[in-house]
Amino acid sequence: MALIECKNVHAGYGGMNILNGVNMAIESSEIGVIVGPNGAGKSTTLKAIFGLLTVSEGSIELRGDDISNLAPDKLVHKGMGFVPQEHNVFVSMTVEENLEMGAFIRRDDFSYMLERVYSFFPDLKDKRRQPAGELSGGQRQMVAMGRALMVEPSLLLLDEPTAGLSPLYMNEIFERVIAINESGVGVLMVEQNAKQALRIAHKGFVLAAGKNRFTDTGQNLLNDPEVAKSFLGG
Amino acid sequence: MQLPKKDIILFSLLAALILIVFASQGSAYSVRVLAEASCYAILALGLSIQWGYAGLFNAGIMGFVALGGFITMLFSFPTNDDFWNTDLPGQLGGVGLKAILSVAIVYGLTQLKRLGVSKKIRLPVIIIASAILYLWVVTSLGPVAEAIESEAGFIGGLGLPVWVGWLVGGAIAGGIAYFIGHICLGLRSDYLAIATLGIAEIIKAFLKNADWLTRGTLTVSPLPWPVPQAGEIGFVAARASYLSLTAVLIAVIYFLLYRAYNAPWGRTMRAIRDNENSSAAMGKDINRRRLEVFILGSVLMGIGGAALVTFNGIFDPSGFLPLNHTFLVWVMVILGGAGNNKGTIFGAVFIYIIWTMSEPAALFMIDVARTLGDAWFGWQAPGDLDSRALQARVFVIGLIISLVLRYAPKGLFPEKVAHHA
Amino acid sequence: MNEFIFFFNSVIISGAVIGSIYAIGAIGVTLVFGILRFAHFAHADMMTLGAFLVLILTALFPAVGPAIGLPTAFVMMPVAMVATAFIAVGIDKMFYKKLRENNVKPVVMVMASVGVTLMLQGLIRFFAGTGTQSLYIDDRKAIFRIDLPFESASRNLVITEPQILLFVFLAFAVVSLHLFLNKSRLGKAMRAMSDNPDLAKVSGINTNTVVGVTWIIAGALACAAGTLLSLDVTLKPDLSFMILLPIFAAAIVGGVGHPYGALAGGFVVGMTETLAVFNWTFVLRPLEKAIPALDLPNTLAFVPTEYKITIPFFILLAILIWRPTGLFKGKII
Ligand SMILES: Nc1ncnc2c1ncn2[C@@H]1O[C@H](COP(=O)(O)OP(=O)(O)OP(=O)(O)O)[C@@H](O)[C@H]1O
Numbered sequence A: 001m002a003l004i005e006c007k008n009v010h011a012g013y014g015g016m017n018i019l020n021g022v023n024m025a026i027e028s029s030e031i032g033v034i035v036g037p038n039g040a041g042k043s044t045t046l047k048a049i050f051g052l053l054t055v056s057e058g059s060i061e062l063r064g065d066d067i068s069n070l071a072p073d074k075l076v077h078k079g080m081g082f083v084p085q086e087h088n089v090f091v092s093m094t095v096e097e098n099l100e101m102g103a104f105i106r107r108d109d110f111s112y113m114l115e116r117v118y119s120f121f122p123d124l125k126d127k128r129r130q131p132a133g134e135l136s137g138g139q140r141q142m143v144a145m146g147r148a149l150m151v152e153p154s155l156l157l158l159d160e161p162t163a164g165l166s167p168l169y170m171n172e173i174f175e176r177v178i179a180i181n182e183s184g185v186g187v188l189m190v191e192q193n194a195k196q197a198l199r200i201a202h203k204g205f206v207l208a209a210g211k212n213r214f215t216d217t218g219q220n221l222l223n224d225p226e227v228a229k230s231f232l233g234g
Numbered sequence B: 001m002q003l004p005k006k007d008i009i010l011f012s013l014l015a016a017l018i019l020i021v022f023a024s025q026g027s028a029y030s031v032r033v034l035a036e037a038s039c040y041a042i043l044a045l046g047l048s049i050q051w052g053y054a055g056l057f058n059a060g061i062m063g064f065v066a067l068g069g070f071i072t073m074l075f076s077f078p079t080n081d082d083f084w085n086t087d088l089p090g091q092l093g094g095v096g097l098k099a100i101l102s103v104a105i106v107y108g109l110t111q112l113k114r115l116g117v118s119k120k121i122r123l124p125v126i127i128i129a130s131a132i133l134y135l136w137v138v139t140s141l142g143p144v145a146e147a148i149e150s151e152a153g154f155i156g157g158l159g160l161p162v163w164v165g166w167l168v169g170g171a172i173a174g175g176i177a178y179f180i181g182h183i184c185l186g187l188r189s190d191y192l193a194i195a196t197l198g199i200a201e202i203i204k205a206f207l208k209n210a211d212w213l214t215r216g217t218l219t220v221s222p223l224p225w226p227v228p229q230a231g232e233i234g235f236v237a238a239r240a241s242y243l244s245l246t247a248v249l250i251a252v253i254y255f256l257l258y259r260a261y262n263a264p265w266g267r268t269m270r271a272i273r274d275n276e277n278s279s280a281a282m283g284k285d286i287n288r289r290r291l292e293v294f295i296l297g298s299v300l301m302g303i304g305g306a307a308l309v310t311f312n313g314i315f316d317p318s319g320f321l322p323l324n325h326t327f328l329v330w331v332m333v334i335l336g337g338a339g340n341n342k343g344t345i346f347g348a349v350f351i352y353i354i355w356t357m358s359e360p361a362a363l364f365m366i367d368v369a370r371t372l373g374d375a376w377f378g379w380q381a382p383g384d385l386d387s388r389a390l391q392a393r394v395f396v397i398g399l400i401i402s403l404v405l406r407y408a409p410k411g412l413f414p415e416k417v418a419h420h421a
Numbered sequence C: 001m002n003e004f005i006f007f008f009n010s011v012i013i014s015g016a017v018i019g020s021i022y023a024i025g026a027i028g029v030t031l032v033f034g035i036l037r038f039a040h041f042a043h044a045d046m047m048t049l050g051a052f053l054v055l056i057l058t059a060l061f062p063a064v065g066p067a068i069g070l071p072t073a074f075v076m077m078p079v080a081m082v083a084t085a086f087i088a089v090g091i092d093k094m095f096y097k098k099l100r101e102n103n104v105k106p107v108v109m110v111m112a113s114v115g116v117t118l119m120l121q122g123l124i125r126f127f128a129g130t131g132t133q134s135l136y137i138d139d140r141k142a143i144f145r146i147d148l149p150f151e152s153a154s155r156n157l158v159i160t161e162p163q164i165l166l167f168v169f170l171a172f173a174v175v176s177l178h179l180f181l182n183k184s185r186l187g188k189a190m191r192a193m194s195d196n197p198d199l200a201k202v203s204g205i206n207t208n209t210v211v212g213v214t215w216i217i218a219g220a221l222a223c224a225a226g227t228l229l230s231l232d233v234t235l236k237p238d239l240s241f242m243i244l245l246p247i248f249a250a251a252i253v254g255g256v257g258h259p260y261g262a263l264a265g266g267f268v269v270g271m272t273e274t275l276a277v278f279n280w281t282f283v284l285r286p287l288e289k290a291i292p293a294l295d296l297p298n299t300l301a302f303v304p305t306e307y308k309i310t311i312p313f314f315i316l317l318a319i320l321i322w323r324p325t326g327l328f329k330g331k332i333i
């Protein structure tokens, strides 16, 4: 059974549909990557999965359970984490407080998780008492991912985690994503750096105008000349 | 123009309600209610364009009403010879000169930077000078104002035609709106609400306490009318001619708004209202448009207030109440349909009739309660029960606002909102 | 010296008293502003409601206070605070929640709170009448006159018992709120939601709980502010907008969504108000002796007391012109 599966999802903002039949499925051991032109509906797909938009048609299933239109906090309880594309840290709160907010639903002692996040992102450890608003873009991205990891999710949704980062930082983030995936977390991520992302992807989805254009393994998409021509910049 | 069925039904109901009022209360009373309702309709039109066209929250309608009323009193009330035949006008003019001089000095000080005086020195100098000059003017106004009050009562009016007062009242209301709007419109929408609430209370406080200008709590009456008064042609005829005057005024306003609404100006306005985000690209222009709407609406409120006070024939600054002159208008507009002028006029007439009827109804119910309570339980009602009973109307107005927002946010005559997403 | 004591009594103490009350009110307003993102117009009538509940409790159990040695009303205040907090939560459920779920614009929420404030006004005045009432029923206001150990000082420092209680309560409330917001899980969630509501939702924070906590704090503080104000002077059921304006001014001066800013803003507004209506002639009299040319009028105040309401208004305008984010950089403008 797939970890997460979107079946013919239609969704949008206030009446107008942006997504017109999105299909995707990944297993718990996999990294799925969504690519596509600006405005294709990539972020909208993640928001629809995470209950931030109303799904008007089709369904979204987590391990076979229908989770369409469940509220975000319910989904966190079900073991999902989401890192939005923008405004993804609490700027006025310290790094550690950001992580604590990620663990809001946990009533147990989660200090071991804090340590684990710090060992994942060593940069953050020194900055733990600093407001997240004072960090660099890459560090913020780490705080955001760390925040989502605090509940030890089984599925992590990432919206352009490398946007605006230098190539060096980008590779570092991708390494972290692989490591997170290897620790047993399914990852579904939207990426603009399509080639690099598809290289680490088990599954790839090319979205255009709110629909899947291509769906295959990451490697096959990279090798597909048509995909390369129209979506990967030659 | 084809009226939808719902509109016909609603307006027929309103006509029936008016007939019932005529049948049960007699025509003198009924025409009075309608004339007052027509003044309220002008206020409501002003609010309707502010809220309906531009989403501006004006919580200070009362202030504009009071201002319009005051200006019309000042312009149209007969001149006071006790004042003009003394040397008081000269003294008052002297204070005015001092004020002008002070403003000029402060302005001059702000220009010190041309002489190369640094900001560190300029700012304290300006502040201290303003404070001293302000105190100088205020302390010299004090004795003059006292002298006017003791010798002449107040300065009286200017004896000009009533319509001059209405126009100037509208213009000054617009000026105040410019001042407030200029500061608040670029900011969060709530700030305008707070600022208008404040300016209304300040205008009221000023009119209530500046006895030399307004007679304060002593009130000024009788105000002249733009049409023959009851003494000349009888109650019904006088009120009916007043009503026709305001009706013509409403028709003119309605027509002008209709024209503006369908002109490019109105289209931009609607685009801003319906889709604020995408038209935000136009940047500052939005605030300019909003400011125009805010001023225009406030001018209408000034004129409506002038008409209302003139009709009542008495200028009583303590009589301006947020409930009667702000929130009642709000109920009219949101119930009728903000931005829809037809609905707004409907709401104004309908709500005003209900409002006037609710006062005797509340008193009657309290009376019944008192009699029954006394007869059955030997209950001794508190003495101020009547004034308390009227407070029940405050509750009802609040309840209607809450219910309309919740269940019929677009009112009875919804304004069509386009979605160009 | 006497002039200085006079100044201290009628400016420093009075200003601090009214400033503290504005601060307690403004903290509630600013929290609601930060979490729910609208100016809550019903706050002033919530204060009156709280004070009115205290009045009822005081009338029911007038002997409690004297037994303890505190004003009865002050002893009853915690009970009324709990009640007002619940009423605030109930008002939210009944009148604001659905609108919030429909994602209406903030200004519609403002409108709804105006509806609520009118309902509260109507109810309070229906039951309490419109006249002023004293919260002292079986006890009397204790006034302390402190002799100063200076030869030249024939006047006393004057401070009343409710004023001392007010300062104590303010300190207690600020410290508790500080600990709550920075140490507790829910308090941090409140800050998170005020910082970034969407991200708070995504993090699994139950926003309904946070909204509920916000109303509990705002309601309780409103009750305290109303009660302490009524203890200092009298309970005036028709204060409403007159007190709302300085409280909003204080919240905006401090930067909305910023509790410490609201605290500072309250004192700024309170002190300015008191200074503006203060009659300077009294303290300047000695100067008149020194400089005979100086002819002081009987009253030399910047603003006559009737126009006190203009002070918060102009403070508000000034801050909106020069620093709309407030002195302490509020999060939302
Ligand atoms: N909050 C919103 N309200 C209305 N429409 C929106 C909103 N957010 C996005 N859209 C619209 O939905 C469409 C898809 O947007 P989406 O953010 O999903 O694109 P994307 O594929 O993530 O693009 P990008 O690569 O630029 O992030 C766009 O046409 C956009 O205008």
Ligand SMILES: [Mg+2]
Residues within 6 Å of the ligand: A042, A043, A044, A085, A159
């Ligand atoms: Mg996107």
